[in-house]
Amino acid sequence: MELPNRQLLRPDYRSGYLDLIFRYILSLLPKPGKLFNHSNDSITMSSTTPPDLSLSTPSKEYPLPAMSETEEEAATAQHPEATDRREKTTHLNFMRQALAMAERALDTNETPVGCVFVHKGAVIGRGMNATNRSYNGTRHAEFMAISSILSEPAPVSPPAPDGCGPDGAGDRHALGGEARGRGKKYSPDVLMECDLYVTVEPCIMCASLLRQVGVRRVFFGAGNEKFGGTGGVLNVHRGNGKIVLDESGADGGRRREESDYEVSGGWLRDEAILMLQRFYMQENDRAPEPKARGKKGVVLAGVEVDVEVDLPDPVRDDEDDDLSDGGHGTES
Amino acid sequence: MNPKDTSQHTPKEIDSKLALRLVTGRLVPLKTTLEISARYSVVNVYIAAVFPTQKASAALNLAGKLVPNDGGLNLQHLSRFAKYAELPETIRTSISSTQPPESPFLEHNAKYFIVGSTVAIAEQDLIEALSSVLDRVLVYTAPVPLLAPTSQEQATLWTSKYWRTTFNKNHSFGPHPHLLSKGEEEIREDVAKWMNLAAEVARESNKTGSGEELGVVVIGRWNGIARPIAVAGDGRWLDWPREGYGNVTAHAALRAIGMVAEGLRRKEESEQTQGTIEEGIFQDQPYGVIEKELYRPSEGSDGYLCHNLEIYCTHEPCVMCSMAIVHSRFGKVVFGQRMPKTGGLCADGDLGHGLFWRKELNWTLHAWHWEFDAVGPGADFDGNA
Numbered sequence: 058m059e060l061p062n063r064q065l066l067r068p069d070y071r072s073g074y075l076d077l078i079f080r081y082i083l084s085l086l087p088k089p090g091k092l093f094n095h096s097n098d099s100i101t102m103s104s105t106t107p108p109d110l111s112l113s114t115p116s117k118e119y120p121l122p123a124m125s126e127t128e129e130e131a132a133t134a135q136h137p138e139a140t141d142r143r144e145k146t147t148h149l150n151f152m153r154q155a156l157a158m159a160e161r162a163l164d165t166n167e168t169p170v171g172c173v174f175v176h177k178g179a180v181i182g183r184g185m186n187a188t189n190r191s192y193n194g195t196r197h198a199e200f201m202a203i204s205s206i207l208s209e210p211a212p213v214s215p216p217a218p219d220g221c222g223p224d225g226a227g228d229r230h231a232l233g234g235e236a237r238g239r240g241k242k243y244s245p246d247v248l249m250e251c252d253l254y255v256t257v258e259p260c261i262m263c264a265s266l267l268r269q270v271g272v273r274r275v276f277f278g279a280g281n282e283k284f285g286g287t288g289g290v291l292n293v294h295r296g297n298g299k300i301v302l303d304e305s306g307a308d309g310g311r312r313r314e315e316s317d318y319e320v321s322g323g324w325l326r327d328e329a330i331l332m333l334q335r336f337y338m339q340e341n342d343r344a345p346e347p348k349a350r351g352k353k354g355v356v357l358a359g360v361e362v363d364v365e366v367d368l369p370d371p372v373r374d375d376e377d378d379d380l381s382d383g384g385h386g387t388e389s
Numbered sequence: 390m391n392p393k394d395t396s397q398h399t400p401k402e403i404d405s406k407l408a409l410r411l412v413t414g415r416l417v418p419l420k421t422t423l424e425i426s427a428r429y430s431v432v433n434v435y436i437a438a439v440f441p442t443q444k445a446s447a448a449l450n451l452a453g454k455l456v457p458n459d460g461g462l463n464l465q466h467l468s469r470f471a472k473y474a475e476l477p478e479t480i481r482t483s484i485s486s487t488q489p490p491e492s493p494f495l496e497h498n499a500k501y502f503i504v505g506s507t508v509a510i511a512e513q514d515l516i517e518a519l520s521s522v523l524d525r526v527l528v529y530t531a532p533v534p535l536l537a538p539t540s541q542e543q544a545t546l547w548t549s550k551y552w553r554t555t556f557n558k559n560h561s562f563g564p565h566p567h568l569l570s571k572g573e574e575e576i577r578e579d580v581a582k583w584m585n586l587a588a589e590v591a592r593e594s595n596k597t598g599s600g601e602e603l604g605v606v607v608i609g610r611w612n613g614i615a616r617p618i619a620v621a622g623d624g625r626w627l628d629w630p631r632e633g634y635g636n637v638t639a640h641a642a643l644r645a646i647g648m649v650a651e652g653l654r655r656k657e658e659s660e661q662t663q664g665t666i667e668e669g670i671f672q673d674q675p676y677g678v679i680e681k682e683l684y685r686p687s688e689g690s691d692g693y694l695c696h697n698l699e700i701y702c703t704h705e706p707c708v709m710c711s712m713a714i715v716h717s718r719f720g721k722v723v724f725g726q727r728m729p730k731t732g733g734l735c736a737d738g739d740l741g742h743g744l745f746w747r748k749e750l751n752w753t754l755h756a757w758h759w760e761f762d763a764v765g766p767g768a769d770f771d772g773n774a
């Protein structure tokens with residue numbers, strides 16, 4: 058959906074990160090129509106009314122899966138509102154932990170995007186963006202978290218004392234000694250039972266990674282209109298992003314595929330954006346050297362900021378900087 | 390493992406290394422998503438005859454009020470007016486079948502114009518409104534191209550098929566044709582060499598069991614001289630249980646990007662200040678013989694990721710790797726086998742993402758499919774490359 062009057066608000070708006078801020082500002086304005094298009098048949102986030110923006114609550118409710126099979130849970134399920142609140146609190150709690158990771162990234166001058174992987178109700182891995190530190194533009198929080206989970210060595214003895222989820226050593230993915238002979242705590246298919254909480258919508262690359270490792274559900278904070286792979290630009294979580302046109306030419310008629318995963322956005326979005334804003338201020342204060350202009354940028358987790366480009370100062374002329382507009386399209 | 394960059398391999402030595410299995414082919418530039426969609430999308434519009442022709446501007450004004458902004462369409466590539474003689478033959482036939490032979494609507498110079506999208510107003514309402522300014526009203530519905538044509542040939546075809554269409558060469562749907570052909574000239578001479586090298590490292594990966602038969606070569610080109618910087622085979626089964634899809638972070642392209650990054654890090658950070666980077670599950674160290682031999686990270690890019698380097702892949706990279714290539718700001722990508730079900734680069738595969746050139750993304754690069762003259766390596770692989 059086209060955002061209204063974007064050009065008027067900011068004629069030279071270019072970076073993905075500023076885009077986020079814009080979306081945030083614009084989202085505060087009343088506007089009709091669909092805000093999210095990353096729904097699928099099993100979850101509905103498409104909306105004809107604006108989400109409640111008064112609080113940092115998710116834009117749309119997630120249909121509630123049974124949390125456990127105990128009688129107590131079953132009883133709670135008869136009172137949807139109560140379960141609803143409990144469920145929401147759980148998600149917000151994990152998202153706060155993801156935000157804590159983003160904050161850590163901020164402290165080390167990395168773009169503040171953080172995430173946690175949750176397995177059977179417990180966090181088993183954390184990640185934060187590491188693109189600057191590694192000189193590698195693919196080291197996004199999701200990659201870092203998956204790497205840390207799957208490379209964690211198997212505890213020698215006693216087996217899994219600190220537990221790896223409520224099931225402890227009984228968990229078939231955490232084999233106490235070693236997972237499938239790798240000498241690791243977790244076997245790769247543990248990810249198929251994991252939910253991801255990430256402060257910014259996964260980019261297309263990470264959305265594909267998540268699909269390939271078989272993650273179960275993804276909860277994110279801020280949407281990412283520039284790089285997003287779970288609704289922002291593509292819908293990789295559904296049918297690998299393939300667009301199936303039905304007879305009327307509308308995008309629909311998708312069948313659910315095995316590696317599809319569920320996605321819910323808007324969780325603590327304001328906090329996630331605030332974190333990006335803080336990063337932006339911080340990088341501005343660090344005043345990059347002029348000679349680095351056009352060369353060095355800060356590599357973000359699927360959101361890109363060219364530090365000295367797109368300053369909010371309207372007097373500044375950035376027209377000579379060709380970096381943010383990409384390569385061959387703008388060369389002459 | 391800390392490969393030193395002292396060995397000086399000349400391209401000649403690489404040549405002889407690859408002389409055994411020389412596979413030739415030709416470069417075919419990829420189509421962008423815009424080029425693909427422009428070809429197929431049509432939209433229904435109302436077209437009205439103007440009689441008498443002096444009422445043209447009055448009719449146009451009215452249409453502007455009835456269907457503001459053409460009903461949300463951008464039809465800049467279509468002429469607003471067309472003469473009867475300029476209408477496609479099929480339309481002329483159907484108009485003439487409903488009109489008496491002496492009808493003014495059938496005169497050569499009879500004027501017709503596009504009112505706008507059929508979604509915006511009901512036909513009956515339109516006819517009623519038009520009869521307030523025109524003496525006689527004729528309205529028909531016809532498909533017209535939704536997006537601007539990407540070439541003069543396309544414009545000519547559309548004119549004969551739909552409506553007068555103009556081609557604007559400044560309207561961009563993909564890489565600038567001049568830059569694209571300049572780029573192709575640059576790589577044409579040695580593309581076969583790098584593609585063969587990619588095939589070679591793919592075979593090695595497969596043979597050693599470290600991965601599938603997939604491989605990539607990263608090239609830097611300075612003053613017209615191309616040098617390999619990193620060569621990587623697929624590494625999904627390195628230190629990994631043989632089940633599922635393997636280590637997704639060890640796809641050949643990601644490994645090569647990691648190798649280049651590691652080189653940059655070593656160059657930028659002196660040994661004292663060098664931080665430790667935990668390896669985790671990443672396979673960013675050269676592993677096989679070819680990988681070690683040709684790993685020369687000090688010849689790396691201009692210091693920012695893989696800025697303007699070239700990457701040659703045996704297979705069209707998966708969605709993840711395609712986006713990784715965009716994130717890393719490569720300048721050119723060439724791949725051998727198309728992967729319609731899983732590939733992220735092509736705009737005309739099953740997925741149609743065309744990630745090498747999309748307006749939303751902040752980086753675009755040139756991309757070619759290298760059509761083999763023979764069967765390439767790993768031809769039966771159908772997973773995520």
Ligand SMILES: [Zn+2]
Nearest residue numbers: 197260263359
């Ligand atoms: Zn990402």
Ligand SMILES: [Zn+2]
Nearest residue numbers: 640707710774
């Ligand atoms: Zn891949």
